[in-house]
Amino acid sequence: MYNIGRVICRQVSSLNIPIVLRRTIMYSLSSINPDEFKSVQYTTKDKVAYITLNRPHVLNAIDEHMPKELQQSVQLANDDDKVKVIVLSGSGKAFTTGHDLKQYAEDSEGDVPGTQKMPWDPFIDYKNVEPSLEAFMSFWKSYKPTLCKVHGYAVAGGSSLALCCDMVVMGENARIGYPPARVWGCPITAMWVYRIGAEKAKRMLFTGDLIDGKEAARIGLVLKAVPEEQLDDEVERLAKRMVNVPSNQLFFQKQVINQAIENMGLFSTQRLATLFDGMSRHTPEGVQFQERAVEVGFKKAIRERDSGDDTQWSGLNSKL
Numbered sequence: 001m002y003n004i005g006r007v008i009c010r011q012v013s014s015l016n017i018p019i020v021l022r023r024t025i026m027y028s029l030s031s032i033n034p035d036e037f038k039s040v041q042y043t044t045k046d047k048v049a050y051i052t053l054n055r056p057h058v059l060n061a062i063d064e065h066m067p068k069e070l071q072q073s074v075q076l077a078n079d080d081d082k083v084k085v086i087v088l089s090g091s092g093k094a095f096t097t098g099h100d101l102k103q104y105a106e107d108s109e110g111d112v113p114g115t116q117k118m119p120w121d122p123f124i125d126y127k128n129v130e131p132s133l134e135a136f137m138s139f140w141k142s143y144k145p146t147l148c149k150v151h152g153y154a155v156a157g158g159s160s161l162a163l164c165c166d167m168v169v170m171g172e173n174a175r176i177g178y179p180p181a182r183v184w185g186c187p188i189t190a191m192w193v194y195r196i197g198a199e200k201a202k203r204m205l206f207t208g209d210l211i212d213g214k215e216a217a218r219i220g221l222v223l224k225a226v227p228e229e230q231l232d233d234e235v236e237r238l239a240k241r242m243v244n245v246p247s248n249q250l251f252f253q254k255q256v257i258n259q260a261i262e263n264m265g266l267f268s269t270q271r272l273a274t275l276f277d278g279m280s281r282h283t284p285e286g287v288q289f290q291e292r293a294v295e296v297g298f299k300k301a302i303r304e305r306d307s308g309d310d311t312q313w314s315g316l317n318s319k320l
Contacts, residue, residue, distance in 0.1 A: 032072045032075065032076055034069075034072075034073065034076065037054075037065070037069045037072075037073075038063075038065040038069070039053070039054060039055050039062075039063055039065040039066040039069055040052065040053060040054055040065075040066060040069035040070055040073055041054040041091070042073045042076060042077075044077075044080065044082065044083055046240075046243070047082060047083060047084040047085065047243040047244075048083065048084070048085050048086070048087055048239050048243060049073070049076070049077035049080065049083045049085070049086045049087070049144075050087050050089070051070065051073040051074070051077070051086060051087070051088045051089075052088075052089050052090065052091050053066065053088075053089070053090040053091065053095065053096050054091050055091075056090075056091045056092025056093065057092075058097075058100065059092065059093060059094040059096065059097040059152070059153065060090040060091065060092065060094060060095065060096040060097070060158075061096065061097055061098065061099065061100035062096060062098060062099045062100060062132075062157055062158070062161075063100050066135075067131055067132045067134075067135035067136070068131070068135060070135045070136070070138065070139075070161075071134065071135040071138045074086065074138040074139060074142050074146075075138070077142070077144060078142055078143045078144060081247075083144065084144060084145075084242060084243040084244075084245070084247060084250070085144060085145050085146075085147065085239045085242050085243055086139070086142060086144055086145065086146045086147070087146075087147045087148075087149060087235060087239055088139065088146060088147065088148045088149070088161075088162075088165055089148070089149040089151075089235075090150075090151070090152070092152075093151075093152050094151065094152025094153040094154075094158075095148075095149070095150045095151060095152055095153060095154045095158055095162065095174070096153070096154060096155075096157070096158035096161065097153050097155050097156065097158055098155050098156025098157035098158040098159070098160075098180075099132075099156065099157040101156075101298065102298040102299075118282070118287070120278070120282045122275060122278050122279065125278035125281075125282075126274060126275060126278060129188060129274055129277060129278060130274060132157070132188065133188045133189060133270060133274055136160055136161045136164045136188075136189050137164055137189065137270075139161075139164045139165045139166075140164045140165075140166075140258065141258075143247070143251050143254075144247065144250060144251070145166050145167070145242055145250055145254060146164075146165040146166045146167075147165060147166065147167050147168075147169065147235055147238060147239060148161075148162045148165035148167070148168045148169070149169055149231060149232070149235045150162055150168060150169070150170040150171065150174050150176065150213070150222070151170075151171045151174050151228060151231055152171075152174055152175075153174065153175050153176075153210075154170075154174065154175070154176045155175065155176065155177055155178070155179060155210060156178055156179060156180050156185065157188075159176050159177060159178050159187070160178070160187045160188060160189040160191065161189075162176065162222075163189060163191035163192070163195060163221075164189050164191060166254065167222075167223045167238070168216075168221075168222035168223055169222065169223055169224055169225070169226065169231065169234055169235050169238065170213030170216055170217065170222050170224075170225045170226075170231075171213050171225065171226065171227070171228040171231045172212065172213045172214050172225045172226060172227055172228065173212055173213065173228060174212065174213045174225075174228075175210040175211070175212055175213075176210065176211060176213070176216050176221070176222070177204060177208065177209055177210035177211060178192070178204065178205060178208060179208040179209075179210070179302070179305070179306050180208065180280075181204075181205040181206070181207075181208040182207070182208040182305050182306065183280070183285050183286060183289050183305055183313055183314075184280055184281050184286050184289050184290070184305075185277060185280055185281070186273050186276040186277040186279075186280050187205070187273060187277075188270060188273050188274045188277050189270060189273070190266070190269045190270050190272075190273040192204055192205060192221075193269075194261050194264065194266060195220065195221050196219050196220050196221050200219055200221075208305075208306065212225075213225030213226075284313075285313035285314070286313075288312055288313040289301060289305065289311075289313050292304070292311075292312060292313070
């Protein structure tokens with residue numbers, strides 16, 4: 001029944017009828033209704049699907065709804081024959097600051113869904129984290145090109161999401177990086193090494209530093225960086241260059257390039273990274289970090305972690 005629905009949706013998407021009517025028919029036939037999304041906004045215009053992270057009050061921190069809604073949005077775009085290109089962005093002041101971890105870090109009893117009391121079970125942890133990996137990778141696996149527009153911040157899980165897109169355009173002053181690499185995290189999409197090579201990836205993940213758009217473009221992490229006031233226009237120009245290329249041609253080029261990366265072990269690397277992400281949150285140092293977050297609050301614990309100063313998890317009491 002699901003496959004039949006997708007075939008019908010594709011047929012409806014090709015009809016020459018008003019776009020509002022076409023959307024209404026497609027959404028009624030599909031089990032996905034973007035009007036019911038809680039954390040993502042999905043719209044289409046002029047052959048482009050716009051997927052927008054829509055939690056601006058918390059800098060688009062990734063909640064429990066967002067991964068599934070992102071994946072469903074990519075599916076809608078791929079099922080719509082009128083769509084040629086997908087643009088991912090964030091509303092408000094930032095792309096996204098990553099997963100909304102405050103409630104998890106400050107939970108010492110395993111009461112928050114997705115957390116566990118010690119001793120932890122890595123199998124359960126993997127099952128909880130893996131759906132986010134699949135959701136982020138839906139942009140990589142999308143039949144259609146995916147562009148990510150980064151303003152403000154793309155940090156922690158936000159950088160993992162952005163780097164799954166085919167191309168990333170940043171504002172020059174935007175910041176990207178994976179600070180949890182210092183303690184309590186490992187980037188599950190593992191895209192750093194495939195984008196900038198082993199040495200630069202190590203430099204970023206051994207320090208957890210943030211870099212601006214100019215530096216990200218210089219080292220090849222992203223396609224390019226432009227002044228913030230030009231960011232929207234630059235992404236639109238790039239999208240418009242692709243929308244009149246046949247979808248099959250876009251698909252062919254993408255699959256050849258993706259296959260080259262996948263042959264280098266991308267998926268097995270991601271499986272390892274997802275396991276290590278769970279382990280990093282349950283090492284002696286990870287537990288100490290969480291205890292500190294419970295004691296002083298997540299934001300202060302983050303500041304201490306990222307300062308580079310000695311902490312209770314990096315000093316004499318550390319197991320390493």
